[in-house]
Amino acid sequence: MDNLEDTGEQSKLTDKFCSALNEIFCCFMCLDKLEDPQICLCCQKLCCSSCVERWLRRHKKCPHCRSKLTVEELGSCKQVRSLTLELKRSHSVACAGSCLGGICKSHECELSYFDVNCGLWLCTKCLESDKHNSHQLETLDSAPEKQAQRIRAECERLRVRLDEINSKIVMLSDSLCEEKINDIEKLKARTEKRLKDTKLSLMEKKNISEEEIKLLESIREQVEHLWSGGLSKASLMYSVEELSTILNEIHRCFEESSLSSIEDVDPGSEICPPYNTKGTFRIDNYVDIIKERRSEVVLSQPVEMNGLTWKLEVHPFGRSIFRNIFVAVYLKLAHGSVAPGEYDFVVTLVKPSSKADTSHSISREHTCVTFSRDGEGFGWLVFCPIHIVRDGFTDEQGGITFEFSIRPSTYYQLCRDQQRYIKKLEELVDSTEQQQERKRRRKEGDSYSSDPDSTPQVVE
Numbered sequence: 001m002d003n004l005e006d007t008g009e010q011s012k013l014t015d016k017f018c019s020a021l022n023e024i025f026c027c028f029m030c031l032d033k034l035e036d037p038q039i040c041l042c043c044q045k046l047c048c049s050s051c052v053e054r055w056l057r058r059h060k061k062c063p064h065c066r067s068k069l070t071v072e073e074l075g076s077c078k079q080v081r082s083l084t085l086e087l088k089r090s091h092s093v094a095c096a097g098s099c100l101g102g103i104c105k106s107h108e109c110e111l112s113y114f115d116v117n118c119g120l121w122l123c124t125k126c127l128e129s130d131k132h133n134s135h136q137l138e139t140l141d142s143a144p145e146k147q148a149q150r151i152r153a154e155c156e157r158l159r160v161r162l163d164e165i166n167s168k169i170v171m172l173s174d175s176l177c178e179e180k181i182n183d184i185e186k187l188k189a190r191t192e193k194r195l196k197d198t199k200l201s202l203m204e205k206k207n208i209s210e211e212e213i214k215l216l217e218s219i220r221e222q223v224e225h226l227w228s229g230g231l232s233k234a235s236l237m238y239s240v241e242e243l244s245t246i247l248n249e250i251h252r253c254f255e256e257s258s259l260s261s262i263e264d265v266d267p268g269s270e271i272c273p274p275y276n277t278k279g280t281f282r283i284d285n286y287v288d289i290i291k292e293r294r295s296e297v298v299l300s301q302p303v304e305m306n307g308l309t310w311k312l313e314v315h316p317f318g319r320s321i322f323r324n325i326f327v328a329v330y331l332k333l334a335h336g337s338v339a340p341g342e343y344d345f346v347v348t349l350v351k352p353s354s355k356a357d358t359s360h361s362i363s364r365e366h367t368c369v370t371f372s373r374d375g376e377g378f379g380w381l382v383f384c385p386i387h388i389v390r391d392g393f394t395d396e397q398g399g400i401t402f403e404f405s406i407r408p409s410t411y412y413q414l415c416r417d418q419q420r421y422i423k424k425l426e427e428l429v430d431s432t433e434q435q436q437e438r439k440r441r442r443k444e445g446d447s448y449s450s451d452p453d454s455t456p457q458v459v460e
Contacts, residue, residue, distance in 0.1 A: 025084055027051055029063055034084045039075040041169060042067040044162070046080060060339065079161045083154040114138045187270060273414050275346065275405035279303040281312045287398035289316050290390060299332075305406060306414075307421035308336040312347065312404050313377055322382055327389055329364070330379030331404065333371045338420055340372035342409040349384060350403055352395035362393075368409050 029051040036049035043065040109123035116136040281300035300312040315328040
C-alpha cells in the first residue's frame, strides 16, 4: 500500500514537471506544442518550423522582436527536438497511466508495466500478447523516475546547447558591431576627404573667378575712360574693336574654366544613389478639367526602374477633407513588387516659361518610404492650393506639367532590385529557350512523320 502511495506521489510530481516543461517548450506563435522546433537567434525564442517559415515568407522580420530575419538564419536544435518528442511520449504515458485509475481498458486489470518501445502502460495479460515480445519493459515503480531522469538529462543538454548558442551570438554580435563601426569610420574618413577636396576645388575656382572679375572691371574702366576721353572717331573705333576682342576671349575662357565644370565638383554620396529614374507628366487642359470637373484621378505614363513600374497619380480636385482646396499628388508602385523596399522620390510642379518668374517651381520630397505591394502609393494630400496651380502654373494651353524622380534609398536597396531584375530576366530567357526547343522538336517530329521514306519497313 505504501508502495502504491509512493508511486502515486511520484506520478503527480512527474505530471507537474511535464506540464511545466510543456509550458516552456511551447510555440509562441500557435501556442501549441513545438513541431520541428526552430530557434530565432535574434531573440532566442522557440517556435514551430511551419509557423515561422509561413510568417517569414510574408514579412522577412522576426515575429517576436521584429528584427530582420530570413529562413536561412533560423537555428535548428536537435536537443530541443528530442526533448519535445520525449515530452510527447511522457504525456502519452501519463494519460495511459491515469486512465480508469491505473486499470487496463482492454482487460480491466491493474497496470503494472511500461513498454518503452511502444510508450504504453501494460497489465500482466497484455504481456501475453505477441505484440510486446522483445520490447523493453519497466515496472510501475521505476518507470516514472526513469522518465524524469531522461527529461532532466535532455534539459541539461539543452541548457548547455543554449549557453553555447548565447556565447556564439554574443561573439557574433560583437564582431559585427566592430566591423560596422570600422566601416562607418572608413566611410566618414572618405567623406571628409572628398569634402575637403571639393572645398579646395571650389576655392580654386572662386579665386579664378575673382581674378577674371577684376580683369573685367579694369577693362570696363578702360572702356569708360576711352568713351569719355575725347578721342577721334577713328581712334575710338580702333580701341573698341581691340577691347571687344579681349572681352570675347575673356568671356570664352570664363565659360570653359568656371561655369562648365562647376557641376562636376559635386562629390556625390556613397550611401544614396542619384536620381537617375525620371519622368514628365503633362496634364492637358487642366483649366477645363477644373471647370467641367471631368476627371477625379489622372495617371501618368509608366516609368520603369529595375523591373519596377511607377506611375504618378494626380487628383485635380484633391481628396478627403481638402477636396476643392488642394491638389493631391501620389507616387504609385504599379507593378513589380516582390519584397518590401525603401525608396525616395521628388515631385516638382514646373512653372511654365511663359510666366514672368520661372524660378519658383514647387517641389516636394519623400525619403525612406517603404513600398511593399503592387498598387501602393504615397504622396501628399496637400500638395498645392488649387487656385495657385490654376493662376500661376498653367501654360498658354491651360495645361500643367509635373516632373518626378525615383531612386532606392540606399545602394543596398539598388543592388537588391538589380539582382531581382537580373534573375527575372534570366528566367524569362530560360523560358524562351525552352519554348523554342519545344517548337524545334515538334517541327522535327512533323517533318519526320510527313516523310514516306522515313517509315520503318516490317521484315517478315
